Amino acid sequence: MDKLEEYEYIGRFFAFELNEEELAEFERRLRDDPEFARRVELFREMEDHVTESMPTGATATGDTAADQLELISRFFYYELDQEELADFEKRVAEDEQLERRMSGYLEMETLVSQTTHAEPEVLEKKQAFQRQLRSGTSTVPQKGKMRPLRFLIGIAATLLLLIAAWLVLPDLGGSSNEALALEYWEDSNKITFSDLRSENDRSDTETALLEASRLFDEGQYPEALDRLSGIAADDSLYVNAVLLRAESQTAMGRFEPAVANYQTILDTPGSVFRDAALWFQALSYLQLNEVGSARRNLSAIIDEGYPLAGKATELLEQLKD
Amino acid sequence: MPNSEGLSKTTTNEQFQELIRDAKAGRPESLNTFLQDLYQKGKRNLLKLTRSETEAEEHFSAAVARFWVEFVNGDRPLPKANIEGYIYTMARFMCIDQHRKKSKLRVVSDEETLAQSADQGPAPDQFPEEDRAGIKKEAFERARVKLSDKCQQLFNVIIEQGVEKSREIYSLLGLEDARSATVLRYDCTRRLKVLAALELELLLNKRN
Numbered sequence: 001m002d003k004l005e006e007y008e009y010i011g012r013f014f015a016f017e018l019n020e021e022e023l024a025e026f027e028r029r030l031r032d033d034p035e036f037a038r039r040v041e042l043f044r045e046m047e048d049h050v051t052e053s054m055p056t057g058a059t060a061t062g063d064t065a066a067d068q069l070e071l072i073s074r075f076f077y078y079e080l081d082q083e084e085l086a087d088f089e090k091r092v093a094e095d096e097q098l099e100r101r102m103s104g105y106l107e108m109e110t111l112v113s114q115t116t117h118a119e120p121e122v123l124e125k126k127q128a129f130q131r132q133l134r135s136g137t138s139t140v141p142q143k144g145k146m147r148p149l150r151f152l153i154g155i156a157a158t159l160l161l162l163i164a165a166w167l168v169l170p171d172l173g174g175s176s177n178e179a180l181a182l183e184y185w186e187d188s189n190k191i192t193f194s195d196l197r198s199e200n201d202r203s204d205t206e207t208a209l210l211e212a213s214r215l216f217d218e219g220q221y222p223e224a225l226d227r228l229s230g231i232a233a234d235d236s237l238y239v240n241a242v243l244l245r246a247e248s249q250t251a252m253g254r255f256e257p258a259v260a261n262y263q264t265i266l267d268t269p270g271s272v273f274r275d276a277a278l279w280f281q282a283l284s285y286l287q288l289n290e291v292g293s294a295r296r297n298l299s300a301i302i303d304e305g306y307p308l309a310g311k312a313t314e315l316l317e318q319l320k321d
Numbered sequence: 322m323p324n325s326e327g328l329s330k331t332t333t334n335e336q337f338q339e340l341i342r343d344a345k346a347g348r349p350e351s352l353n354t355f356l357q358d359l360y361q362k363g364k365r366n367l368l369k370l371t372r373s374e375t376e377a378e379e380h381f382s383a384a385v386a387r388f389w390v391e392f393v394n395g396d397r398p399l400p401k402a403n404i405e406g407y408i409y410t411m412a413r414f415m416c417i418d419q420h421r422k423k424s425k426l427r428v429v430s431d432e433e434t435l436a437q438s439a440d441q442g443p444a445p446d447q448f449p450e451e452d453r454a455g456i457k458k459e460a461f462e463r464a465r466v467k468l469s470d471k472c473q474q475l476f477n478v479i480i481e482q483g484v485e486k487s488r489e490i491y492s493l494l495g496l497e498d499a500r501s502a503t504v505l506r507y508d509c510t511r512r513l514k515v516l517a518a519l520e521l522e523l524l525l526n527k528r529n
Contacts, residue, residue: 006433012380024342033358053427065519065522066515066519067506069409069515069518070515070520072518073511073514073515075411076387076398076411077387077391077511078387078388078391078392078397078400078404078407079400080402080407081400081401082401082402082403084402085402085403085406085407085410092414099417099421101518101522102414102418103373103418103421103422104518104521104522104525105515105518106366106415106418107457107512107518107521108461108514108517108521109514111457111458111461111517112454112513112514112517113510114481115461115480116476116479116480116510116513117479117485118506118510119390119510121390121467122383122386122387122390124386125382125385125386125389125390126379126382126385126386127382129353129356129382129385129386129389130382132353132357133357133360133378133381133382134378157476199339215467238398264414287407291348300346303391303394304394305344305348305349305389305393305394306349307350307353309344309347309348309349310347310348312349313346313347314347
């Protein structure tokens with residue numbers, strides 16, 4: 001028996017293919033022949049290596065890497081039933097390899113989504129829901145602690161001032177679409193910013209945003225616009241500034257520049273303000289009598305499943321061409 | 322740590338289905354409120370893993386977004402599972418994963434580096450971030466060529482030609498309609514994720 005035949009023989013042993021006679025011979029050689037025993041050991045070592053190196057090789061639990069990744073994929077697509085889910089959780093807790101595969105899957109999932117521009121709605125919904133959680137759970141500022149941006153929603157004083165501002169705008173009662181836009185604007189939660197980092201840690205941009213938010217809340221829209229003008233386009237808070245600028249312009253009845261600013265937000269990939277920009281831009285479009293564009297925005301809000309979808313549907317139904 | 326069944330089940334899938342129906346009909350408030358309450362219910366356990374409210378919110382929101390896209394935007398029936406527990410489990414796994422990745426990115430002292438080099442080489446997956454990005458890119462490209470011809474054509478159109486809208490893709494690929502392009506894109510993306518993860522594992526194993 002040459003070396004190759006001998007390894008094939010050993011392979012047959014591990015594949016449970018030896019008959020009784022061959023098995024007895026195998027055991028005898030393993031006991032009496034040190035060279036043979038060493039080859040068996042080498043075979044096992046290489047077998048482990050091959051299994052580890054080949055993702056398609058069988059794992060300890062009997063399924064292949066491909067099987068496990070399919071299972072992971074089904075988990076993340078909400079396809080497992082209760083029994084499968086319980087089994088999956090148990091296996092992840094016990095099997096480090098499965099846990100590592102899940103990690104690799106999540107890493108590659110991110111790359112695939114970014115490269116193929118797939119599933120943008122997942123990212124959008126994630127950001128929208130995150131904002132909801134923050135607005136619902138973090139209304140109390142924590143003194144001195146670094147906090148993310150806070151969204152102050154539904155401040156009665158702001159609304160009253162905004163209503164007052166809109167009342168002095170010219171020709172508001174022109175068409176029913178414009179009146180509707182005003183009604184919905186009054187009823188909308190505006191986005192302003194507060195509770196950025198503690199005072200000592202604030203950057204110049206954060207200070208400018210906070211002051212502009214305060215001015216906006218007080219109905220001092222030209223002053224708010226002034227305060228925002230120094231924020232550079234490459235600043236990480238630029239989009240926040242653009243949103244506040246657009247809101248101030250809308251409140252002042254300057255709908256054309258407001259539409260352009262909302263568009264800047266919509267053109268920013270992954271912006272957390274996409275839903276707000278779609279909504280307020282739609283209301284500005286209505287003021288400009290661009291009903292088709294307003295409809296398009298409202299449909300996007302509904303299609304993309306934003307929390308404003310209910311209001312968007314309601315408004316769509318009332319619009320007149 | 323509670324698992325998918327450990328989180329007390331208060332909502333039946335029928336009730337869930339009703340919330341989804343409302344959301345589909347343009348009234349998503351109840352479902353959103355329900356999901357926010359669910360976060361509050363499991364928040365403490367997520368915070369134990371992340372020690373950061375922002376991260377806990379991020380992972381829970383990611384699980385909710387996947388749920389939303391599948392069942393509110395999409396038309397799939399709910400799986401026969403405790404959905405509350407499922408969402409929570411997904412968020413928990415993502416928290417654990419991030420914790421694991423973060424701990425791998427810790428600064429390694431010189432002593433640790435020396436001890437490691439005296440050992441049999443880097444532990445699995447431990448590559449500098451730049452190397453890892455390169456490996457991931459390679460895994461992605463390897464996976465792409467292993468897809469079916471149709472999927473390869475689809476991603477060529479999306480990546481090389483920058484065409485993204487289903488109504489444009491379908492005519493370029495000679496599909497029946499825009500919906501077919503959406504379905505193809507969903508299936509191919511899903512397949513690509515699995516193949517890419519498989520290729521990543523193979524490349525990491527080779528380099529270790």
